[in-house]
Amino acid sequence: MLLLSVIQSAAISRISILGGTADIVLLAIISRAVSDDEGNLVIWALTGGFFISLMTKMPAIIVLITYIVSAGITRVIQKQFWQSPILTIILSSTVTTIIKFIIDAVTLQFINIQFPIIESLAKILFPSIVLNLFFLFPTYLIMNDLSKWLAHKKEISA
Amino acid sequence: MKSTSPRTLRNVVAVFIIIGIILLSLSGVLRPMLGFILDPFVAAQRWLSQRFMAVYDFFTLPRDVTELLQRNALLENEVSNLQSQVIQLQEQLRETEVLYSLLDFARSRPQDQYVAAAVIGKDPSPFLHYVIIDHGSDDGIQYGMPVVTQQGLVGRVDAVTASAARIQLITDPGAIVNVRLQNQNEDAQVHGSITSDLFLEMVSQNVTINPGDILLSSGLGGNYPADILIGQVLNVEKTENELFQTASVQPAVDYEVLRAVLVITNFKTINIQPLIPINK
Numbered sequence: 001m002l003l004l005s006v007i008q009s010a011a012i013s014r015i016s017i018l019g020g021t022a023d024i025v026l027l028a029i030i031s032r033a034v035s036d037d038e039g040n041l042v043i044w045a046l047t048g049g050f051f052i053s054l055m056t057k058m059p060a061i062i063v064l065i066t067y068i069v070s071a072g073i074t075r076v077i078q079k080q081f082w083q084s085p086i087l088t089i090i091l092s093s094t095v096t097t098i099i100k101f102i103i104d105a106v107t108l109q110f111i112n113i114q115f116p117i118i119e120s121l122a123k124i125l126f127p128s129i130v131l132n133l134f135f136l137f138p139t140y141l142i143m144n145d146l147s148k149w150l151a152h153k154k155e156i157s158a
Numbered sequence: 159m160k161s162t163s164p165r166t167l168r169n170v171v172a173v174f175i176i177i178g179i180i181l182l183s184l185s186g187v188l189r190p191m192l193g194f195i196l197d198p199f200v201a202a203q204r205w206l207s208q209r210f211m212a213v214y215d216f217f218t219l220p221r222d223v224t225e226l227l228q229r230n231a232l233l234e235n236e237v238s239n240l241q242s243q244v245i246q247l248q249e250q251l252r253e254t255e256v257l258y259s260l261l262d263f264a265r266s267r268p269q270d271q272y273v274a275a276a277v278i279g280k281d282p283s284p285f286l287h288y289v290i291i292d293h294g295s296d297d298g299i300q301y302g303m304p305v306v307t308q309q310g311l312v313g314r315v316d317a318v319t320a321s322a323a324r325i326q327l328i329t330d331p332g333a334i335v336n337v338r339l340q341n342q343n344e345d346a347q348v349h350g351s352i353t354s355d356l357f358l359e360m361v362s363q364n365v366t367i368n369p370g371d372i373l374l375s376s377g378l379g380g381n382y383p384a385d386i387l388i389g390q391v392l393n394v395e396k397t398e399n400e401l402f403q404t405a406s407v408q409p410a411v412d413y414e415v416l417r418a419v420l421v422i423t424n425f426k427t428i429n430i431q432p433l434i435p436i437n438k
Contacts, residue, residue: 009279009290014414019353021284055279057286057316057324104285108352113285113331115352123353124284 001044004028005051012135019120020127022135025052026100029067030092030136031143033074034085045071062107069103070096089140093132101125256418263308264420270383271424273297277416278322285352287330289313291419294321302381302427305419310387310410311335311375312419314427323421327413328388329354337388338376339367345376348388348407356389356407367394367405380428 004025013021025048032044045067052067053060074092081088101124108115182188257274264272275291293299295318305312305325313333316326328335333350337358346361361367371391377384389409396403 005282006279008282013280013282016284016414019284021282023282025282052282055290055324056281056283057288057326058283104283108285108331111332113352119353120285128284 001025001028001047002051005048005055008052009055015131017127017131018123020124020129020131022128022131023097023100024135024139025049026067026070026096027093027132027136027139028143029071030074030089030096031140032147033071033092034078034088034140035144035147041071041075042068058104059107062103066100066103069099073099089136090133093136094129097129097132098125101128253417259308260418260420263306270422272420273299273423274418274420275299275323276418281324285331287327287333287350287354287413288316289325289327289413289416289419291323291325291421292321293421294319294323296320298423299323299421300423304382304386304422304425304427306386306422307411307416307419309412310389311382312411312413312416314381315421325419327354329356329409329413335382335388336376336378337373338384339365339391340372340374341368342366342371345378346373348373354413356409358391358405358407359402361403361405363396363398363401363403365403367391367396367403369393373407383422383425 008024012024015021029041029045029048033041046064049060049064049067053063056063070092073096074088077092077095078085078088081091101120105115105117105120179188183192260272260274264270273293275293275297277289278292279290281288281290291305299315299318301315301318303315305314311328313325313327313330315323317324326333327350328348329350331350331352335348337346337348338344339346339361342365344361344365347359349357349359351357358367358373369391373388373390375382375384375386375388387410389407392406392408394403394405
């Protein structure tokens with residue numbers, strides 16, 4: 001997660017369409033939620049949130065809440081569409097991006113920052129959804145391989 | 159007198175004929191005839207030579223192809239290495255150009271002391287506009303120090319660690335910069351926004367603002383030094399029933415390609431909070 005956070009700050013955040021950017025930490029959490037058991041998911045969300053909160057001006061508690069809620073929503077969607085992981089990750093990516101947008105918007109209102117809704121939807125939310133979908137499949141493939149590798153390690157050590 | 163034998167006579171005649179032919183061929187008289195006679199031999203030789211070379215190539219070509227492939231692979235490797243070196247050198251040249259322009263700016267303002275830093279990251283949130291630089295408190299950087307480039311004002315230091323710092327850009331929605339309209343010599347404010355647009359606000363209705371007007375930092379409020387370029391006025395919005403007029407601003411600095419910045423280390427920010435009356 002530390003590596004993903006560094007990549008997010010150093011590279012991914014610089015790739016933008018209008019004002020929107022991708023969030024590969026969020027995509028990694030979604031991918032783990034689809035392909036892993038429940039125990040580790042909260043740890044992944046907390047770890048990712050912790051490292052991102054070191055870099056962002058957003059309040060740390062908001063970042064942590066966002067990633068934990070996203071992990072939970074992905075888990076719910078996965079239980080509905082368990083037979084189709086591809087559909088699950090696409091739907092989760094879109095829904096969690098919207099949830100993250102809403103949480104950030106409410107937070108910014110609380111800290112007295114003007115938030116033009118229509119302009120933010122057009123220039124930030126929709127481009128962010130597009131960019132998240134663009135980075136979704138490579139992230140999912142990498143995280144899927146990682147979870148298989150970890151599972152294999154567990155079997156060997158057991 | 160001895161009679162000449164027929165054999166001797168034959169030999170003499172043959173010699174004279176040969177000498178005659180040689181003399182005629184040297185003079186060029188026999189050239190057309192020689193061409194006519196030799197042409198079939200030349201054609202036969204050409205045909206034979208082509209067939210022979212085909213057979214020769216058939217047996218020797220595999221060796222040549224292997225050598226050529228090896229040589230080709232070596233050359234391709236060498237080309238790749240050279241291309242990598244060219245890319246590295248181009249990148250170094252670009253960095254050098256950026257640093258030279260920062261140096262020029264620093265020399266033009268000798269009263270300030272600077273620490274140059276590279277931009278190594280951006281805030282992951284799309285709503286906030288902060289960048290991360292690779293110098294921190296170990297290099298003398300403190301909270302609140304203004305940050306500039308040769309193009310103009312970038313922002314101010316918002317958070318510092320030992321080896322890194324976070325800079326709030328002037329396009330951040332929480333950033334407010336006190337500015338002065340250069341032509342009109344009027345004070346106003348520039349606000350950032352979530353969409354990284356800059357807006358000029360708090361301009362009196364009496365002031366005439368034109369697109370293209372230059373905005374400089376005024377130094378009021380004590381957060382930024384004075385006379386640093388902010389940007390230019392783009393579009394003016396003047397509504398009669400409003401107290402102030404507003405305008406959109408084109409920033410002087412291109413924040414999308416920000417690679418290196420200068421932190422002004424000898425500028426002391428002034429805290430005027432104690433002077434601001436509390437609204438009861």
